[in-house]
Amino acid sequence: MRIDVVSIFPEYLAPLELSLIGKARQDGILDLRVHDLRAFTTDRHRTVDDTPYGGGAGMVMKPEPWAQALESIAADRPEGSGRPVLIVPSPAGERFTQALAYELAEQEHLAFACGRYEGIDERVIEWSREHFDVRPVSLGDYVLNGGEVAVLAMVEAIGRLLPGVVGNPESLVEESHSDGLLEYPVYTKPSVWREREVPAVLLSGNHGRIAQWRRHEQFRRTAERRPDLLEAFDAGKLPRADRTEL
Numbered sequence: 598m599r600i601d602v603v604s605i606f607p608e609y610l611a612p613l614e615l616s617l618i619g620k621a622r623q624d625g626i627l628d629l630r631v632h633d634l635r636a637f638t639t640d641r642h643r644t645v646d647d648t649p650y651g652g653g654a655g656m657v658m659k660p661e662p663w664a665q666a667l668e669s670i671a672a673d674r675p676e677g678s679g680r681p682v683l684i685v686p687s688p689a690g691e692r693f694t695q696a697l698a699y700e701l702a703e704q705e706h707l708a709f710a711c712g713r714y715e716g717i718d719e720r721v722i723e724w725s726r727e728h729f730d731v732r733p734v735s736l737g738d739y740v741l742n743g744g745e746v747a748v749l750a751m752v753e754a755i756g757r758l759l760p761g762v763v764g765n766p767e768s769l770v771e772e773s774h775s776d777g778l779l780e781y782p783v784y785t786k787p788s789v790w791r792e793r794e795v796p797a798v799l800l801s802g803n804h805g806r807i808a809q810w811r812r813h814e815q816f817r818r819t820a821e822r823r824p825d826l827l828e829a830f831d832a833g834k835l836p837r838a839d840r841t842e843l
């Protein structure tokens with residue numbers, strides 16, 4: 598998979614050089630490129646923002662540097678790859694979910710546009726549809742100062758689903774949201790810790806009963822913490838987690 602990220606703070610994406618995503622890049626599973634939006638400006642001050650039409654506080658990101666950056670990415674797309682997906686992190690986007698992570702992990706080429714200030718001139722989003730499948734995406738119902746943090750989260754959630762990134766693909770199957778429910782609680786040695794015991798069933802060696810207990814714990818936790826997920830589960834709206842291999 599090829600991923601391009603455009604930001605005025607490219608160093609914000611440095612954590613993607615670490616751990617599993619960093620290793621996936623070294624192994625050639627993930628070709629991730631970070632671009633400084635200011636490299637696509639032409640004025641002496643490398644200006645990327647200006648005052649909003651219609652007034653209001655803050656500044657808006659100018660359209661032309663974005664068009665130059667995105668045209669450059671579209672022109673450099675991998676040989677034979679389909680239409681790239683442009684993900685625009687935004688509080689006004691569709692919700693990022695595990696199902697969307699699976700969907701995006703199947704793409705050959707993703708581009709991320711990290712907005713700052715009050716956002717990117719809307720005409721960039723419209724213009725981008727000429728070259729990309731454009732998806733405004735929100736991490737959740739809260740406000741960040743820019744898209745970089747959202748990109749870190751999404752690239753990790755997507756990248757870890759690619760074949761060869763996590764050591765044991767089985768671990769992708771039994772995690773929160775993989776089957777529409779929250780994951781069960783986990784325990785390790787010692788069996789008694791500060792007078793707290795591990796549930797006896799987990800020490801029984803009875804794999805059928807352990808599986809039953811774990812499933813019950815998934816439903817109990819989901820009902821307690823995320824009843825909204827339980828409704829979706831009951832309605833059969835499961836995320837596409839039926840794949841251990843993408």
Ligand SMILES: Oc1ccccc1-c1ccno1
Nearest residue numbers: 686687735736740741743744
């Ligand atoms: O609040 C934001 C500002 C810029 C880019 C993205 C966001 C955001 C908030 C939630 N998900 O994305």
